[in-house]
Every structure is written in structure tokens, then in C-alpha cells.
Amino acid sequence: MAKWAKFPCAWTYVHYASGCTAIESLYQGVSCPLQTLFVGEPLACPWAPDASLNLTGLEAIAAAGNVSVKANVASRAARSFVRYMFLLDGRVIPARQESKATQAGNGNTIEIAVSSLADGTHALRAVAYSSGSVRGQVFAEKTFVVKNVK
Numbered sequence: 001m002a003k004w005a006k007f008p009c010a011w012t013y014v015h016y017a018s019g020c021t022a023i024e025s026l027y028q029g030v031s032c033p034l035q036t037l038f039v040g041e042p043l044a045c046p047w048a049p050d051a052s053l054n055l056t057g058l059e060a061i062a063a064a065g066n067v068s069v070k071a072n073v074a075s076r077a078a079r080s081f082v083r084y085m086f087l088l089d090g091r092v093i094p095a096r097q098e099s100k101a102t103q104a105g106n107g108n109t110i111e112i113a114v115s116s117l118a119d120g121t122h123a124l125r126a127v128a129y130s131s132g133s134v135r136g137q138v139f140a141e142k143t144f145v146v147k148n149v150k
Contacts, residue, residue: 005031019134021045051075053128053140058112061145065115071108071126073138081128081138084108088124117146 012029016022023042027033057069073081084107086093093110112124123143130136 003032006033006035008036015134017047018132019045019048019136049075049130049136049138051081051128051130051136051138053126053138055124055126055140055142058124058142058144060143061147067112067114069110069112069124069126071128071140073128080131082131083129085127085129086110086124087127088112089122114146115148117148119146119148121145 008026008029009031010029012025015025015028020028021042022040022044023038026036026038030036052074054072054074055069056072058067069086071084071086075081093112108128121143122145123141125139125141127137127139
């Protein structure tokens with residue numbers, strides 16, 4: 001049957017242009033997606049935020065003491081990345097709030113106590129989340145080696 005609720009409406013393109021994937025846009029623009037068969041690349045996302053994340057302050061070999069690591073987002077889009085999450089070896093670590101003059105207190109800096117880590121290779125991943133009706137994200141990962149002096 002040709003029921004109107006199972007066909008995409010114009011809102012499909014609005015969701016697609018705002019950064020959703022093709023499959024997300026289709027299912028948001030259909031009232032009854034139960035009988036819909038999507039043909040094509042479902043994870044295509046050509047209007048996703050074009051941004052990259054850089055981690056500064058962490059060298060390949062970290063010595064004892066505290067290391068301050070800062071995440072900076074380079075973006076050509078008008079979206080602002082306002083939330084950051086840091087994971088050290090897969091565990092979330094809290095970010096330090098910067099002063100309002102530099103980064104508006106969005107928590108893009110962390111302190112790592114290197115002397116409390118075990119010797120060996122560790123991985124730090126930073127994820128930045130954008131604001132807006134569709135949440136986009138970018139991430140960067142950096143590995144470093146800890147050699148504690150005894």
C-alpha cells in the first residue's frame with residue numbers, strides 16, 4: 001500500500017545537511033520506518049563537521065612529574081566544540097577548567113601525574129563534542145612511554 005507515513009519527507013534533507021548520517025536522516029524523516037529499505041551507503045555523512053583535534057604538551061617519552069596536555073580543535077565550520085573528554089588507557093580522567101579569558105572554561109586541559117603511572121606504553125585519547133542540534137565529535141590519540149627514574 002502507498003501509505004504516506006512510510007515515505008521520506010523533506011525533513012530528511014534538513015537532518016542530512018545538519019550533519020546526520022544518511023541512515024539517521026532517513027529514519028528521522030519517515031513517520032513509520034518499519035517497511036523502509038535503504039539502498040546506498042548508510043553511514044555516508046558528507047556534511048559532518050570538518051575538524052581535527054591536536055594534542056599538545058605530551059612528548060613520546062614522559063619523565064617523572066606532572067605533564068599538562070591541551071586539546072585544540074581546528075575547524076573551518078561554524079560549529080563550536082565545547083565539551084572535552086579525556087581517556088588514559090581507556091579510563092576517563094577529569095579535565096581542568098581553564099580561565100574564561102582563554103577557552104571559556106570548557107575543560108580542554110588535563111594534568112597527568114606521570115610518576116603514578118606504571119612503566120611502559122600508555123595511550124591518551126581526547127574527544128571533543130560540538131554543540132548544536134546534532135552532536136558531532138572529533139578525536140585524537142597519542143601514545144607515550146613512561147620511564148620512571150628510581
